Amino acid sequence: MPLELRLIQSFVCLSEELNFSQAAKRLHIAQPALSRQIMALEETLGVELFHRTKRKVTLTAAGAAFRNRCYRILSDVTDAEQEVRRVAAGQEGALAVSFIHSSTYGMLPPILNAFRIRFPRIELKLFEMTIAEQKQALRASEVDIGLLRPPISDDNLTSCPLGTQKFLVALPRSHPHARAGRISLSALKDDPFVLFERQQSSLFYSRIIAMCETAGFVPLVSQQATQIHTVVGLVGAGMGVSIVPEVAKNLQLPTVSFAQIEDNPAGVDVCLAWRKDNTLPALATFADIAATVAREYLGGNDQEGR
Numbered sequence: 001m002p003l004e005l006r007l008i009q010s011f012v013c014l015s016e017e018l019n020f021s022q023a024a025k026r027l028h029i030a031q032p033a034l035s036r037q038i039m040a041l042e043e044t045l046g047v048e049l050f051h052r053t054k055r056k057v058t059l060t061a062a063g064a065a066f067r068n069r070c071y072r073i074l075s076d077v078t079d080a081e082q083e084v085r086r087v088a089a090g091q092e093g094a095l096a097v098s099f100i101h102s103s104t105y106g107m108l109p110p111i112l113n114a115f116r117i118r119f120p121r122i123e124l125k126l127f128e129m130t131i132a133e134q135k136q137a138l139r140a141s142e143v144d145i146g147l148l149r150p151p152i153s154d155d156n157l158t159s160c161p162l163g164t165q166k167f168l169v170a171l172p173r174s175h176p177h178a179r180a181g182r183i184s185l186s187a188l189k190d191d192p193f194v195l196f197e198r199q200q201s202s203l204f205y206s207r208i209i210a211m212c213e214t215a216g217f218v219p220l221v222s223q224q225a226t227q228i229h230t231v232v233g234l235v236g237a238g239m240g241v242s243i244v245p246e247v248a249k250n251l252q253l254p255t256v257s258f259a260q261i262e263d264n265p266a267g268v269d270v271c272l273a274w275r276k277d278n279t280l281p282a283l284a285t286f287a288d289i290a291a292t293v294a295r296e297y298l299g300g301n302d303q304e305g306r
Contacts (some may be wrong), residue, residue, distance in 0.1 A: 007041040007078065008070050010034055011049065015067045018057045090279055092121040095282045098134045098146040098268075099126065102228045104246040107162065107270065107294065108147060115289045122282050130200065138275055144283050145274040147290070150204060159273040160287055162294040166267045167211070168249070169259045170235045170242045178257040185215035185243075185263050192222035194239035200226040205266070208243045211265045232256055256302050 010027060012033065017023040024031040042049050049063035059067065086092035099108050112124065127143055134146040138157055152159045169188065171178050177187060189212075196204040212219045222240045225231045232248050235241060236255035245268060249258050272287055 003041070003044060005297050007044075008073060009039050010037045011041055011063075012067060012070050012074065014038060014050070014057070014126045015059055015063065018059075020057065024276050037295060043091065086121060092119075093280070093282045094123040094125060095145065095286055096125040096127065096143040097286065098129045098137055098143040098148070100134075100148055101128055102129065102245075103147050103270075104128075105229075105250045107290075111147075111290045111293045111300050114293050118289065119282075119285060122285070131203070134273070138273060141278070143273060144278055144280055145272055145286055148271065148273060150269050150271050152271070156275055156277075157273050158276050159271045160291060161269055161271045162290060164267040164269050165245045165247060167207075167243050167261055167265055168246050169261055170232055170244050170248060171257050171259065172235055172241070173255050174238065175241065175257070177259065180259050182262050184262040185211060185261060186217065188219075188241055189215070189217035191220070192217040194223045194225065194234045194240045194242040195219060195221045196231060197224045197226045204245075207265075207268065211243060211261075211263065214265075215263055 010023070010029075013018065013027050014023040017026065020034055024034040029033065038050065045062075045066070047062045047066075048060050049066060051058045051060055083092060084123070084249070112126075112276065115124070116124070127137070129137060129143075129146070131148045134143070134148045135154060135157070137143045138146055141152065147162075150159060151302050169177075169183050169185075175191075177183050198205045209219070223234050225234060228244055228248050229251055231242050231244060232251055232253055235254045243261070246258075272290055274283055274287075
């Protein structure tokens with residue numbers, strides 16, 4: 001027969017009071033009811049927990065050992081109650097978060113810092129993934145929430161925009177327009193381009209090609225790369241110019257200059273995405289923190305790249 005928690009609580013109370021009348025009063029039950037509970041507990045355990053005389057009640061050796069264990073049981077129960085309440089309130093638990101690579105030198109650090117300060121009991125499991133990998137992981141429930149770029153285009157997922165980022169021109173410091181500050185894309189029609197790889201960075205590739213075509217030329221591609229830091233590094237090595245999200249400025253490479261684009265092309269967005277059926281309280285907590293950081297810390301302007 002399993003032990004009932006109320007019997008353990010009654011036993012502990014009596015072991016502390018060593019007086020049936022006082023223990024019953026403390027437990028807000030009648031003394032005969034307490035006597036029956038202790039007898040039921042002893043019968044279940046098959047041992048005597050108390051020595052009883054007309055004058056006093058004392059613990060047996062078995063009772064003393066059992067009390068020590070009961071203290072731990074009741075402490076564990078209390079901890080469990082508090083933990084489940086914190087989890088239900090989005091204050092404790094675990095959260096699997098995926099992110100695009102360049103967010104590590106953009107928006108991700110301030111989001112994580114703000115989240116950890118407010119909710120240190122929530123364990124964050126972080127996974128660097130491409131946008132395509134994140135969508136697949138979200139669909140498969142391998143991660144709870146992702147920091148990526150729209151469009152999401154999946155009926156099972158929902159998203160929350162965090163901000164928009166401009167495109168900039170990245171040039172080698174030796175380039176004639178390196179100190180221009182602003183530049184028209186048409187001025188780069190004869191320059192070799194370091195372009196994002198079409199298959200792995202399809203969003204940036206298509207947007208940049210469209211910008212150049214609108215400016216009246218097709219870029220002459222000298223090198224291709226997948227990640228922003230690689231593209232900027234190749235620009236710094238003199239392999240060509242490029243068009244990159246403004247987060248690239250955070251890399252602060254001394255061999256690269258950045259210029260605003262006079263053509264003023266539309267920027268690119270960054271968002272959070274998660275499964276619609278994911279009701280994990282910590283997920284909503286993380287989304288709220290991220291939106292606040294995007295709004296207050298970055299003024300609503302995204303600092304992310306692919």
